[in-house]
Structure formats: structure tokens, C-alpha cells
Amino acid sequence: MVSWSDDSEESGYEYSSGGSPIKIPATIEDPNYFGVDDEVMVMCEHGQPAKRHVCFSGISTGRRFLACGLDEASNCGVVQWDNVPKENEVQQGEHEEITPPLDNNISALNEQLGAMDAENKELKQKVDQLRSIQVAQGNVIRNLKFAHLKEKEKLSTERRNLEFHIADLVKASDKNKRKLKDIKDICDEE
Known part of the structure; x- marks a missing residue:
């Protein structure tokens, strides 16, 4: 099979090799580009004027070409791509129009990216600093709580x-009061 190449500089035609006919690529209807091309007057091997077609297959979709106007069974295999130079000129023009604003957009976005x-x-850095402060505060709170619990335990033990000491003193006081009462009772008897 013949590959559909864009290298149409030598001649704009492609022929079948080995006697097998070239299959015309799938086409779509284009009301602006159809019928016989009167301006170029390309003739196929049958001596018939080539008809205009718009490709609808593969990477060539949308490209215009001239091909044999007969049906596929008697197709002679002549295909000439029509819009390669125009397409390149249009793409170059669009490229020149679009490139400066896009470059400006890229520069602006790069500046924004740098700022971000x-x-x-x-x-x-602020988050790391806040985390360090939070860890330090947590340590201080833990240490204060531990010291508070230790102090509370110490105070509970002392209390x-x-x-116990007060209870002992109360017992001793009661004992002394009883002794004093006994002594008083003895003194009163006399």
C-alpha cells in the first residue's frame, strides 16, 4: 500500500504501485469544496478531470485533495493534496498571531508561580514555627500538670x-482531760 505522505514537493500526485489502485481516503461533504476543480484542471489517467474531496480519516482529516472522479472500482489511483501550502501559511499566520500573547501569558504565569x-x-516556615510553638506549649503544659499532680499528691500526704497527728493530739487531749477530771474528782473528795 502507498502511505499518505505530506512530501508533495516533487509532484503533487500519488500513484498506485504494482497495479493495485489507491484507495481514496474516507471523505466528508464540504459545501465550499466539491465537484470538479475548474481552476487547476488536473486530469487523472482516464483523461477525466479530478474531483474535489475533503479527507475524513487519520491525521489528514480536514485536508482537501483532488482524486480520480470515477467510482472506486475503476479508480486510477491519482491523488493530489490541494491545501498543504495554504494550510502551512494559515498555521504560520495563526502561530505568529497567537505566540506573543501566549508568551506574555506564560511570563505572567511564571511570575505568579514564583510569587506563589x-x-x-x-x-x-510559619506552619513549622507554629508547630514548634505548639510542641513547646504542650511540653510546658505537660510539665506543669505533672508538677501540679506531684504537689497535689505531696499536699494530700501532708494533710x-x-x-493523723490531730487525731493523736485529740486522743492525748481527751486522755489528759480524763486524767485531769480524775485528779479533780480525787481533789474534790478530800
């Missing part, structure tokens, strides 16, 4: 000891 990266770096 700097802001992101600054925010990460218990004082309660």
Missing part, C-alpha cells in the same frame, strides 16, 4: 499526716 512558591515557602 515564595508565599508557599513563607507559609511553610493525711496532719489529720
